[in-house]
Amino acid sequence: MRSAAIIALVGPTGVGKTELALQVAERLDAEIVNADSRQVYRHLDIGSAKPTPAQRVRVPHHLLDVVDPDEPFDCARYRELALQAIADVQGRRRAVLLVGGTGLYLKVLMGGLFPGPPRDAELRRQLEAEEAVTPGALHCRLQQLDSVAARRLHPHDRARIVRALEVALLTHRPISEWQAAHAFSDHRLQIIPIGLTLERPLLYERINIRCRAMIDAGLVDEVRALWRRGFGPDLPPLRSIGYAEVGAFLRGEMTLEAALEHMTRATRHLAKRQLTWFRATPGLRWCDAGSSTDAIIAAATSGGRGL
Numbered sequence: 001m002r003s004a005a006i007i008a009l010v011g012p013t014g015v016g017k018t019e020l021a022l023q024v025a026e027r028l029d030a031e032i033v034n035a036d037s038r039q040v041y042r043h044l045d046i047g048s049a050k051p052t053p054a055q056r057v058r059v060p061h062h063l064l065d066v067v068d069p070d071e072p073f074d075c076a077r078y079r080e081l082a083l084q085a086i087a088d089v090q091g092r093r094r095a096v097l098l099v100g101g102t103g104l105y106l107k108v109l110m111g112g113l114f115p116g117p118p119r120d121a122e123l124r125r126q127l128e129a130e131e132a133v134t135p136g137a138l139h140c141r142l143q144q145l146d147s148v149a150a151r152r153l154h155p156h157d158r159a160r161i162v163r164a165l166e167v168a169l170l171t172h173r174p175i176s177e178w179q180a181a182h183a184f185s186d187h188r189l190q191i192i193p194i195g196l197t198l199e200r201p202l203l204y205e206r207i208n209i210r211c212r213a214m215i216d217a218g219l220v221d222e223v224r225a226l227w228r229r230g231f232g233p234d235l236p237p238l239r240s241i242g243y244a245e246v247g248a249f250l251r252g253e254m255t256l257e258a259a260l261e262h263m264t265r266a267t268r269h270l271a272k273r274q275l276t277w278f279r280a281t282p283g284l285r286w287c288d289a290g291s292s293t294d295a296i297i298a299a300a301t302s303g304g305r306g307l
Contacts, residue, residue, distance in 0.1 A: 004090070004095065004190075005190040005191070005192050005300075006086065006095075006096045006097070006098060006189060006190065006191045006192070007024070007028075007030075007095075007096075007097050007098070007191075007192050007194060007297075007300045008035065008097075008098035008099075008106055008109075008191050008192065008193040008194065009021050009024065009097060009098065009099045009194050009196065009296070010035065010098075010099075010100060010101060010103070010106055010193055010194070010195055010196070010278055010281075010284075011101060011195050011196035011197060011274070011275075011278065011289070012101060012196075012197075012203065012270070012271035012272075012274040012275050012278075013049070013101050013207070013210075013267060013270055013271050013274065014203060014206045014207040014210050014267065014271060015196045015197065015198055015203060015206070015271075015289045016196065016198075016206070016289045017099055017100070017101065017196055018049065018051055018055065018099070020196065020289065020293070020296065021059075021097060021099040022051075022055060022058055022059050023293045024097060024293055024296055024297060025059040025095075025097045026058065026059060027293050027297060028095045028097065028297070029094055029095060030059070030089075030094060030095035030096060030097040031059065031060040031061070031062065031089045031094055031095075031096060031097070032051075032059055032060070032061045032062065032097050032098075032099050033061075033062045033063055033082055033085050033086060033089070033096055033097070033098050033099070034061060034062065034063040034064050034099065034100055035063075035082075035098045035099060035100025035101075035102055035105040035106055035109075036048065036099075036100035036101055036102055036105075037078075037100075037102040037104075037105065038237060038240055039051075039063075039064050039100070040063055040064070040065075040066040040067060040073055040078070041065070041066075041067060041068070041069050041073075041237045042065045042066075042067065042068050042069070043068070043069065043222075043225070043226055043229065043231070044069065044222075044226075044237055044243070045222065046214050046217050046218060046219045046222045047214060047219050047222060047223075047240075047241075047242035047243050047246075048242075049210070049214075050064060051064065062082075062085035062088075062089070063078070063081055063082060063085055066081065068231070069226065069231040069235050069237040069238060070230075070231055070235055072119065074119075074159070074163065075104050075105060075108045075113065076108075076113055076116075078105050078108065079105075079108045079109060079112070079113060082098075082105070082109055083109075083189075086189070098191065101274050103274060103277035103278055103281065104160075106191070106193060106281065107281070109189055109191060110189065110191050110193070110281075110282075112188075116167050116171075116175070116178060117166070117167060117170045117171055119166070120166060120170060123166055123169065123170070124162055124166065127162050127165055127166070128162070131158065136155060138158065138161045138162065138165060139153070139155040139161055141165060142161055142164055142165055142168075145165065145168045145169075145174060146164055146168050146174035146175060146176050148174065148176035149164045149174060149175050149176045150164075152176075154273065156239075158236065158239070159236050163175070164176075192283070192285070192300045193278075193281055193283060193284040193285070194284070194285050194286075194287055194296060194299055194300055195278045195281070195284045195285065195286045195287070196286075196287060196288075196289040197275070197286050197287070197288060197289060198288065198289045198290075203271060204268055204271075207264060207267050207268055207271060208264055210267075211242070211260060211263050211264040211267055212260065212264075214242060214263075215246075215256070215260055219242060219246055220246055220249070220250070220256070223238070223243055223246045223247055223250060224250065226238060226243075227250075233247040233251075241263060241266045241267055241270060242263050242267075245259040245260070245262045245263040245266070246259055246263070248262075285299050285300070287299050
């Protein structure tokens with residue numbers, strides 16, 4: 001018998017998912033399973049907008065603080081842990097609420113993953129060294145080996161570019177072909193994705209306020225503490241938005257105000273990419289982020305407005 005449907009509350013960064021998710025979870029007696037690719041990392045709290053300890057007391061959360069920033073973590077590992085967490089919550093007869101802005105995490109839960117080759121540490125070292133010598137070289141190489149994947153991936157999305165090259169080089173077949181053949185057709189979970197949206201000017205204003213609030217809350221000290229722990233600026237999580245710009249400030253490459261400006265602009269661009277991704281999610285139902293808890297639940301249970 002198929003388990004009860006799972007609501008996924010997704011949307012761009014800064015749209016207000018966290019607080020609304022808490023309200024929905026409390027109404028549904030649900031536990032939250034994280035679907036944000038940075039919140040899985042320990043010690044990345046302020047810059048990832050991780051739920052606070054007080055918020056985690058209100059509603060149990062899963063898949064936060066799973067690995068250290070120098071540990072490998074990919075969507076296959078995410079899917080494995082998320083399926084375990086979902087089974088655990090449902091086994092205790094509680095509802096599950098997926099919450100996050102990482103569209104790929106939602107995609108692999110909704111449709112599974114193709115059986116690709118395992119990670120090759122030596123090949124990855126070679127690829128990383130190539131990128132270190134010539135920034136942008138890996139994306140150019142991917143354009144030659146798999147133009148479909150290259151068009152989908154941002155040139156700075158090094159982790160996924162490396163994986164796409166790894167698959168192409170090890171299997172002699174582009175990852176885009178593997179994915180097309182698999183068609184993300186493993187539908188063991190019944191997931192109802194609800195996308196939160198706002199008018200673009202309001203979303204961007206929220207992003208401006210949020211980025212400033214992160215600096216005021218101590219993001220600079222958080223990055224310093226990460227470096228002191230031995231988690232250097234070249235690690236993928238510390239090359240992400242917020243951590244990269246603050247790192248540049250700490251190295252004396254820009255002022256703090258300039259770092260904030262770069263961070264804000266990069267976050268707005270991220271929000272645009274997230275919206276583009278979620279618009280292509282099958283069955284996604286859009287709700288205004290200002291909607292009431294009742295409206296969100298109604299959209300999930302009554303059919304809502306499909307994309």
